[in-house]
Amino acid sequence: MIAILKHGTTPAQLQHLVGWLKNMNLDVHISEGSEVTVLGLIGDTSRVDMELLKSLDMVETVKRVSEPYKQANRKFHPKDTIVEVGSARIGGGYFATIAGPCSVESEEQIIEVAQAVKASGATILRGGAFKPRTSPYAFQGMKGEGIRLLLEAKKATGLPIVTEIMNISALDLFDDVDIIQVGARNMQNFDLLKELGKTNKPILLKRGLANTIQELLMSAEYIMSEGNEKIILCERGIRTFETATRNTLDLSAVPVLHSLTHLPVVVDPSHATGKADLVAPMAYAAVASGADGLMIEVHNNPACAMCDGAQSLTPAQFDEVAHHIAKIREAIQ
């Protein structure tokens, strides 16, 4: 870590600061130039409160030279992490196609969708049982019963399943779930992350609406610091001023994450765009950017004819998308 001090820092101030830093078991190298003084902090700087340091009157700026995440850091783990779930693998050249309905609604629905997406090549089944909703009056999901139905669909198709947890007190219900999803709104629910770090389940960690790539990696680090290294990162759109799409899909996060971390990165074009007709082009773009997987909403609701065109793809549309995914993966070899 490098701290640059303002012009005019007195020797007494400098001495105070250096003393404080040494109390944190850091070695401090001082380089006094004609314009500024540069401090090089050597040691375990992951415990230094950068915000506090930066806010000191005498400090011009602070810059981490080593990233604040260790276990998620590619520098220390150059080899890609491959997460295995049942028959599926994600990362290190393995691509996962995760598909399924937004919410689990009935046994018939989830099994039909599961069979359809499997036939098109999906490797993992998604479906919401606990639904985080902005309004307390909106449908909050089938909860435990939803998980039970997902397990039925797993039995019927052999597809491993992924579903979201909102509260650590529900963890027992996830015993047979293959991948536990942490939603965007819980990305910095640090207590939840720590508890999930004590399990040995793969965790699909979604980027928060207004969180930086570094914050996403720090949240992965929370899980890893408790011992669980099976993490799949998911880009699902960030909040910007643009209103033509629900969120702005930040695909440059894919190669940036690949350079910073060994963890696999998947992309969710359905939630990011909020419109079915944007899912295919954004899915293709995600694959071309190097993503290790896709997470796509597919519904199968003949009773709701007007739902065509909403955020979810029909099984036929998904089949078309899945076909192109394979071709694009070849094209970028």
Added chain:
Amino acid sequence: MIAILKHGTTPAQLQHLVGWLKNMNLDVHISEGSEVTVLGLIGDTSRVDMELLKSLDMVETVKRVSEPYKQANRKFHPKDTIVEVGSARIGGGYFATIAGPCSVESEEQIIEVAQAVKASGATILRGGAFKPRTSPYAFQGMKGEGIRLLLEAKKATGLPIVTEIMNISALDLFDDVDIIQVGARNMQNFDLLKELGKTNKPILLKRGLANTIQELLMSAEYIMSEGNEKIILCERGIRTFETATRNTLDLSAVPVLHSLTHLPVVVDPSHATGKADLVAPMAYAAVASGADGLMIEVHNNPACAMCDGAQSLTPAQFDEVAHHIAKIREAIQ
């Protein structure tokens, strides 16, 4: 709720849509114009999934006419809510000055600061016991022991206390806490909100970094829908592209919230700006904008001489700020 349908919607599509809406117990008034068809939905539209409706192919746009929050809505509760905590009141003309250190560090520290801020006119003591930190390696607060020390400071000064909860499993520790704070990162931790709605403690609800004013009110509604109406809203800066300040303090949220809700609104200029020299002008601006209270960090750390100038004010600086607050409140009468 108004739904505007696209030009070219067929009668069959229209009939499907209307049938689906009527299944939700809504009355649907259809007004077919030469260019568009407008549907007026009458009934309890708070349960309608606006995102789904909007994403239908035939729908041009959807607009709520009634806000999706009921109990937090000034339309139905025109009178200002006044939250009482011990000797302090917030809202409806009562102003609260909440002050104290970022983190509780020791008994001596918290009692000294409490006495100092009380002498300057603070009405509530703040202090962090559980600290949400981006890094798993950073100091996470004194936890239960921190709450015990806050209670000592309360005993010594008579000031009611406010401190943050991160996890509902810690609720027992908050039995004697006067106001429970929900931090920005937990503003959409809906399960936590629901549990807090079952308590009868005042809740200080901070706006999330990337959350809209309406989402803040929906989170208040989560708490209120479970029976707890003692909510204090807090603006503490939003995330934007500007990097000169830690966050961008959105003071227009104060009059906007006052027009939409009867709940009191306080402002935290310390976290929003991240720099001590910006706290005073932003505190003054918050008061002038009509805020019902301020939340200001004050430290008292003679051993850390270099900390002057950081995000926290010294007791002397706070005294100066408190003096001006009173004068500005008079000036805007």
Added chain:
Amino acid sequence: MIAILKHGTTPAQLQHLVGWLKNMNLDVHISEGSEVTVLGLIGDTSRVDMELLKSLDMVETVKRVSEPYKQANRKFHPKDTIVEVGSARIGGGYFATIAGPCSVESEEQIIEVAQAVKASGATILRGGAFKPRTSPYAFQGMKGEGIRLLLEAKKATGLPIVTEIMNISALDLFDDVDIIQVGARNMQNFDLLKELGKTNKPILLKRGLANTIQELLMSAEYIMSEGNEKIILCERGIRTFETATRNTLDLSAVPVLHSLTHLPVVVDPSHATGKADLVAPMAYAAVASGADGLMIEVHNNPACAMCDGAQSLTPAQFDEVAHHIAKIREAIQ
């Protein structure tokens, strides 16, 4: 255009408003419901000041049903516009690869780069002569001499050229330029747009850093309203809170623009990301999202060995990228 009036609007207020709207030659259809009154405005609403209407006390919301752009609108011009420049075509299935250095620096440099990118398959040469720079003290480009050198490179290779204009007073210098570029900072320099609308040169219009897709189309409309329909839109990243990349490339703008307008859309991954190692993955993603072209910085500066790795690609890296572009275009057929 639909205007929804607030509950409680008096008949007198309604009469005033309707009179004012009729004065603008609009037909007004009034539909009074039990909760709200909906006005349908029929006629040329492109002249209605939506902001003013929205800000009236009695108005709940205003929604355009027809887009405010006419000539750029796909609804009225369903067929893709194909822009022809010399041997190159953009749009309607034709893909343009625009490549060249950030700034023109010397005759040798620009000709060498032009020959290299042509050999790899580039169809248009780019190069900055007038450089918009944040600092008045930074290099502002070779100006007229830069254009002269671009024309030399055009003569040497046959490639049509594109370069940026910053000021309409320099228009004479652009007589032999094939495509005139309007930079992101000038996207809403409306007087410049109108003057360019009077030329018959193709215009490459870059999206502003903080401009919505609709604003980009309104700026295209400014040019088209003066008679020039040869416009190429360019997505080049928007400003968000994320700092890992220079800007956030908004690739969903590509399919959104394709649905709204008949104009071709190209993507500039070099400026959006600011890092050479992100150019290839983002170029591939842009192609997969359906872009009609790419704009890529390529340098050739053996004297500046350390420049490798900066924002620009080397000719060898560009060759690799160009090769994959062709393969991805096939894969998405």
Added chain:
Amino acid sequence: MIAILKHGTTPAQLQHLVGWLKNMNLDVHISEGSEVTVLGLIGDTSRVDMELLKSLDMVETVKRVSEPYKQANRKFHPKDTIVEVGSARIGGGYFATIAGPCSVESEEQIIEVAQAVKASGATILRGGAFKPRTSPYAFQGMKGEGIRLLLEAKKATGLPIVTEIMNISALDLFDDVDIIQVGARNMQNFDLLKELGKTNKPILLKRGLANTIQELLMSAEYIMSEGNEKIILCERGIRTFETATRNTLDLSAVPVLHSLTHLPVVVDPSHATGKADLVAPMAYAAVASGADGLMIEVHNNPACAMCDGAQSLTPAQFDEVAHHIAKIREAIQ
């Protein structure tokens, strides 16, 4: 300027980089640590292309120690600049109340409003003659005739006038205008800024919708670098994700600017919020934050009764606001 090089930079790379920097007439101090190498660049670093330097493969980060603006910098000009226009002064303790209609519409209108706002204490008259409009089909202002009417109002009241320029070719029309305004969309129209730098008129420079505080100061520097030092900076809201207000007024920009520059800072709450009922609280907040002036829209349109409640204040509402401004200015002494 400090450049921090990545671990693993070879001596040959270092030598290349240092040679390149020395070619720019910079002294380079090299400090090799165990983890990183820090270069201190001494000399006129305002010409160094920070983006290029940052994008080099071997460079971890670059940090300016001296700000890139010189003439606008308080470090070199500690005394507040006071801009004098006729009877009005702005900055250094002098407060300017700028008021008037959004657009000049008629002689009667502008003179009536001018007289009304003068009676309430306004010191400068505003009014738009050239109107930057998103749509080419919207009213673009009365142009030259609008300026003539503003001059009539000036004659009738003695108030100096401020109005916006959109194009340097119109400069002749501004001969008798007291303050020339550069709108938010032209903040980085560098050629316009340079031309205005050659005049000796005070310039009111509005912050762009998505521009940082530093970029605002760099645009001021463009004007100053050509010799014109009479600049008034104006905060008028930035673009964020929040839609409850038209823009997000960034009041912390006021004290931040006061610490960085000697130039006066005014605030425009009318455009920032877009709603009349938010103008008063935001005007009060701006005064309390230390602004040197306000810019407020006031209309006087008895023929348009329904316009009450729109973005502009009525003369009576403005009178009330002006009264409170004076009281708040006293309260913060």
